Amino acid sequence: MPVPRRVLTIFGTRPEAIKLFPLLHALAGDARFASRVCVTGQHRGMLDQVLTLSGIVPDHDLAVLQPGQSLDQLVARLLTGAGAVLDREAPDLVVVQGDTATAMAGALAAYHRHIPVVHVEAGLRSGDIHQPWPEEVNRRIIATLAALHCAPTPRAAAALWAENVDPAAVHVTGNTVVDALHWVRARLAAEPRLAGPIAQLQARFAGRRIVAVTCHRRENWGAGMGGIATALAQLAERDDVALVAPLHHNPLARAAMQEQLGEFPNVALVEPLDYPAFVHLLDIAHLVLTDSGGVQEEAPALGTPVLVLRETTERPEGVEAGTARLVGTDPQAILAEANRLLGDPAAHADMARAHNPFGDGHSAGRIVELMARLAPAA
Template structure:
């Protein structure tokens, strides 16, 4: 009988896949583990792109998404289907990352079977259960019973300790997103063709400062998205800038952005990027406008200031370090702060040169060691 520890890693979205593939690689290459992978496919197309570049073939693909599926329907399906996989695999540990519906459902399914949960990127808190929604509650739920909490920063660790999580179960590991970014940047350096798809836009916008942009948060649907589009319209009127915007597949994003921004000379609305191309976008951008969580961690690793189009962030370390700034979804505020970074060299340099607090590229190895010793 094998003495190797069986680990089932469960994820469903593109950001989870990016942040977990370094750990999946580490577990697969480590003789201490029998590593298995289950995906819910909460993001189908964008998830598959990451799996392909990372060379990961899931052992279980649940393919849970259906058109117009509600959050409660998705949660119920994920809970039941992940439960079936747990019954089949009977792992020693389940690993989840972050704060998606897949994370919460997978962790609860494990709890129901008394399987210990390792929560990667544990302890992020905005303090507002509606921002980000539903992610803030998802991660709080997992944080209430996970057996191993891999906090990316001391701030995240302290948030867990304030919630009376046992100190002996909380470890500061850094964020695996920095492992992933270093890995893919090296790959693109060795094989430039992996990210050659942006070369036409790079030529088209030569001589302009590129603003990279992402937006997809549920709490911004509706008025927030309209305000963001208004800000982009105003920024695009500047002749010295160009906006490259990979538009999320969600129709609540696409409908607004296509209606408001399509046809503007200085705006490129493009399909979602695979990971090598997104890393390239970070690299060529002067700054990032985003409501994403991961971009707040990734962009500073490449020295790019981040303006966060949200009212709160569960990554206050970036705000404290000066790598990111909250601007909300008010069009005037977005335009004002972006203009400041474009026109004030000292303000730009202060953010671009700030220390990135999110990791050193060795987080996956630390987490593997914790799983072996737990």
């Protein structure tokens, strides 16, 4: 009987966990692989929520999160911690996802040991190494190390080819976030209680259209966040909308929101939501204002228009397809586009019905088959 190939998947943030749990489920059910999991704890509570929801039990937990640590300190802890786990596990393949410090350090530690790296969500590019920062550089580093590049879209694959990545190593798989969304929506249908506080807010704001807001990008801290909050305060003056904004844990990301929006009766500033509640929020929202990368993929899969609170995006497919629009952080630009979608049903319908370019819910299965080809049983 063939010996299963040993796979170690390394991740540390909530977005990584969301996009990797469908792949981990697929690996667990495939006799060709022996799957092991290392979490770094780059996020803590938010990561643990997804692990509990998806039934993923880590084999290793590096718990790297420390108050006030610099990016240098974080990366150093990630690199040495991941390296120690790799030495103990001696996997045949290492899987990383996206563009976090965890993904970059995990890929580099694997490279140091001549272990092939599988990069899930490969090829995203904004074209600006400072936006998003430091993620744009993280994913470029991973691209130089990976043996298998799982690009979510043809554009992402083309970006890798333009960087002289071997075309034979690049495959368009779709984005596993759509797999995760389908799984969570099925859970919500079977267990409505998982919608949690959003179901209560839905009742509280009955008769108003809900605008979901997420803001946390480092490059928006300071003036950018202030501009976003100013626009939201003006938007909240409408009596036909309600704003629901899950606040990031970082005080720099939440201060402007609390200062400018805390007194509006039709604004709910809530603590970070677990994933099912967040999916439910995206599902019921009339539109989403976000500087998140993942939300640009998630909301279109639910038919919810997205206004992107950034100057550039590494997911231009959404803009090209019409599911998303870049508005930056200028208050007047944000307000003009939000009011247009709230006041023009045809414009809203055009975005809501636009083709979602990010996947069909079967990406994890495609990646597993590619991994089997990359590392056939011994």
